[in-house]
Amino acid sequence: xxxxxxxxxxxxxxxxxxxxxxxxxxxxxxxxxxxxxxxxxxxxxxxxxxxxxxxxxxxxxxxxxxxxxxxxxxxxxxxxxxxxxxxxxxxxxxxxxxxxxxxxxxxxxxxxxxxxxxxxxxxxxxxxxxxxxxxxxxxxxxxxxxxxxxxxxxxxxxxxxxxxxxxxxxxxxxxxxxxxxxxxxxxxxxxxxxxxxxxxxxxxxxxxxxxxxxxxxxxxxxxxxxxxxxxxxxxxxxxxxxxxxxxxxxxxxxxxxxxxxxxxxxxxxxxxxxxxxxxxxx
Amino acid sequence: xxxxxxxxxxxxxxxxxxxxxxxxxxxxxxxxxxxxxxxxxxxxxxxxxxxxxxxxxxxxxxxxxxxxxxxxxxxxxxxxxxxxxxxxxxxxxxxxxxxxxxxxxxxxxxxxxxxxxxxxxxxxxxxxxxxxxxxxxxxxxxxxxxxxxxxxxxxxxxxxxxxxxxxxxxxxxxxxxxxxxxxxxxxxxxxxxxxxxxxxxxxxxxxxxxxxxxxxxxxxxxxxxxxxxxxxxxxxxxxxxxxxxxxxxxxxxxxxxxxxxxxxxxxxxxxxxxxxxxxxxx
Ligand SMILES: [Cu+2]
Ligand SMILES: [Fe+3]
Ligand SMILES: [Fe+3]
Numbered sequence: 001x002x003x004x005x006x007x008x009x010x011x012x013x014x015x016x017x018x019x020x021x022x023x024x025x026x027x028x029x030x031x032x033x034x035x036x037x038x039x040x041x042x043x044x045x046x047x048x049x050x051x052x053x054x055x056x057x058x059x060x061x062x063x064x065x066x067x068x069x070x071x072x073x074x075x076x077x078x079x080x081x082x083x084x085x086x087x088x089x090x091x092x093x094x095x096x097x098x099x100x101x102x103x104x105x106x107x108x109x110x111x112x113x114x115x116x117x118x119x120x121x122x123x124x125x126x127x128x129x130x131x132x133x134x135x136x137x138x139x140x141x142x143x144x145x146x147x148x149x150x151x152x153x154x155x156x157x158x159x160x161x162x163x164x165x166x167x168x169x170x171x172x173x174x175x176x177x178x179x180x181x182x183x184x185x186x187x188x189x190x191x192x193x194x195x196x197x198x199x200x201x202x203x204x205x206x207x208x209x210x211x212x213x214x215x216x217x218x219x220x221x222x223x224x225x226x227x228x229x230x231x232x233x234x235x236x237x238x239x240x241x242x243x244x245x246x247x248x249x250x251x252x253x254x255x256x257x258x259x260x261x262x263x264x265x266x267x268x269x270x271x272x273x274x275x276x277x278x279x280x281x282x
Numbered sequence: 283x284x285x286x287x288x289x290x291x292x293x294x295x296x297x298x299x300x301x302x303x304x305x306x307x308x309x310x311x312x313x314x315x316x317x318x319x320x321x322x323x324x325x326x327x328x329x330x331x332x333x334x335x336x337x338x339x340x341x342x343x344x345x346x347x348x349x350x351x352x353x354x355x356x357x358x359x360x361x362x363x364x365x366x367x368x369x370x371x372x373x374x375x376x377x378x379x380x381x382x383x384x385x386x387x388x389x390x391x392x393x394x395x396x397x398x399x400x401x402x403x404x405x406x407x408x409x410x411x412x413x414x415x416x417x418x419x420x421x422x423x424x425x426x427x428x429x430x431x432x433x434x435x436x437x438x439x440x441x442x443x444x445x446x447x448x449x450x451x452x453x454x455x456x457x458x459x460x461x462x463x464x465x466x467x468x469x470x471x472x473x474x475x476x477x478x479x480x481x482x483x484x485x486x487x488x489x490x491x492x493x494x495x496x497x498x499x500x501x502x503x504x505x506x507x508x509x510x511x512x513x514x515x516x517x518x519x520x521x522x523x524x525x526x527x528x529x530x531x532x533x534x535x536x537x538x539x540x541x542x543x544x545x546x547x548x549x550x551x552x553x554x555x556x557x558x559x560x561x562x563x564x
Contacts, residue, residue, distance in 0.1 A: 006368055012529055013361030019490035028325045029489070033360060035321035039314045040365055049310065050366045054353045061343010061353075071336045071343075078315060079295030083322055084332045086288055207311070208301035247294055 010037040060199045067160050069103040073200040076100055076246035077209075089227070094137045095274040098231045099248040102218065104158040105150065112172045117185040118149060120166035125154045125187025127264035128257065133180045134221055134271045141180025142273065145223035148173050149184065151216070156192030176223075188257065188265060189215040191240050204245065211245050214238035219271070226273035233269055292319040342481045349442050351385040355482040358382055358528035359491075371509070376419040377556040380513045381530040384500065386440045387432065394454045399467040400431060402448035407436045407469025409546035410539065415462045416503055416553045423462025424555065427505035430455050431466065433498070438474030458505075470539065470547060471497040473522050486527065493527050496520035501553070508555035515551055 020026040063070040089098040159165040174182040196211040216232035257265035302308040345352040371380040432453040441447040456464040478493040498514035539547035
């Protein structure tokens with residue numbers, strides 16, 4: 001019947017992990033529990049609020065399916081995905097910046113020939129010629145790098161979200177040529193709303209936040225001896241560049257498409273990969 | 283391509299909530315996000331580790347059903363439930379201590395007469411006569427208080443976990459008499475393992491922790507004008523009193539059953555409730 005000793009509860013929880021065989025798990029949970037308990041103390045959380053948090057997490061898990069990962073969305077809109085990205089991709093001088101992976105990667109797609117279109121059906125969007133190069137931080141071209149790309153259709157949906165789209169529409173893999181180049185035909189991407197009919201959408205609404213992401217094309221570039229690059233190219237002028245729902249925009253990733261005589265657009269971007277050993281002790 | 287500014291990510295996430303219409307939600311998330319981001323920075327969490335955390339949370343949500351709440355279990359084994367309890371039930375001089383609610387309450391049960399048995403079938407356990415009083419912090423008896431009790435069968439399972447048990451077995455409600463007393467017949471409770479076939483069980487195993495709780499009977503006592511009391515009585519001598527998987531033990535809640543001539547046991551306990559207005563500005 002003495003005053004409750006809040007710190008004692010935290011310490012008891014941490015002491016109980018003393019025998020954890022995995023030292024890293026123990027480290028993560030020791031740090032994580034201290035911050036979690038601190039947050040609860042600092043908010044003076046009520047039981048009703050904690051019940052609501054548990055119900056929110058439960059519904060978030062229950063919304064997840066093979067096609068939908070609501071916890072990744074939650075991590076994205078809370079800035080956690082970008083923080084984990086920043087911690088793990090310090091990058092360094094002359095290396096392309098990374099951004100969120102997102103929940104819409106659909107696995108490795110068939111390799112297309114250089115210059116091929118990634119559309120599996122015609123779309124009304126503005127034709128866009130995308131040309132890139134992949135090189136090392138020192139500027140040497142990387143041949144045979146795997147370049148995976150994905151983007152939404154003009155309706156703002158990925159093929160995996162939209163039964164009407166052919167499977168694999170607006171997704172493809174390419175291999176860089178001897179000079180490190182790759183190229184494909186696509187359409188200008190559009191801004192889109194992340195799925196907002198679930199717990200994350202409800203949270204955004206409660207926070208007075210919109211669910212929109214500025215127009216972008218996803219890139220994942222893999223090459224032996226280099227760190228994998230997961231990034232986007234964003235399109236200059238998009239109204240959501242300053243307020244991306246998942247905090248993914250970095251200025252070095254914004255491109256300005258060039259208008260061609262036939263009304264189509266062209267983008268060129270030089271991707272540079274960090275050496276595999278780079279930044280490991282950053 | 284400058285050094286990533288980790289703090290800027292956190293501040294951007296918090297700034298984005300500036301328009302949140304609910305000030306309390308904004309406060310909770312501002313504090314929560316700072317601690318969450320701090321924890322991730324401090325652990326230097328890898329992408330693989332964050333992926334594993336997301337998979338863990340997803341599976342935890344997916345294990346939840348009408349009969350099972352794995353997130354409450356998680357909150358319990360991480361000491362969070364006891365912390366929230368401590369924050370919200372400062373109690374005060376002369377008031378019974380509270381403990382975790384747990385996930386096995388099954389709703390209001392029918393009222394039984396004073397002294398009735400809460401068993402719906404015979405059990406092999408040692409007969410236990412439980413007698414209690416409910417009074418205010420000043421010692422005045424509280425008549426007509428609702429006393430709800432629940433405990434496991436000798437196999438360590440609650441009726442809701444065990445198809446073999448009659449529904450409502452070892453659960454009941456009582457009303458206190460004019461002198462604040464109530465009484466019922468039951469069996470000595472046993473220690474039991476919390477459900478450990480899910481994500482929480484896997485976590486405990488990875489942490490080198492056992493899933494056991496010392497023997498206890500749950501009580502929830504409600505009376506107009508008083509703060510509801512959610513607590514247990516624990517049985518002295520139990521081997522898990524020092525290592526309750528959910529950190530629920532408080533010494534004031536440990537009782538020493540008295541042996542009667544016929545081999546049965548008796549426990550008496552004086553419950554005292556805080557006034558409804560008590561501790562609100564603690
Ligand atoms: Cu913290
Ligand atoms: Fe996207
Ligand atoms: Fe229990």
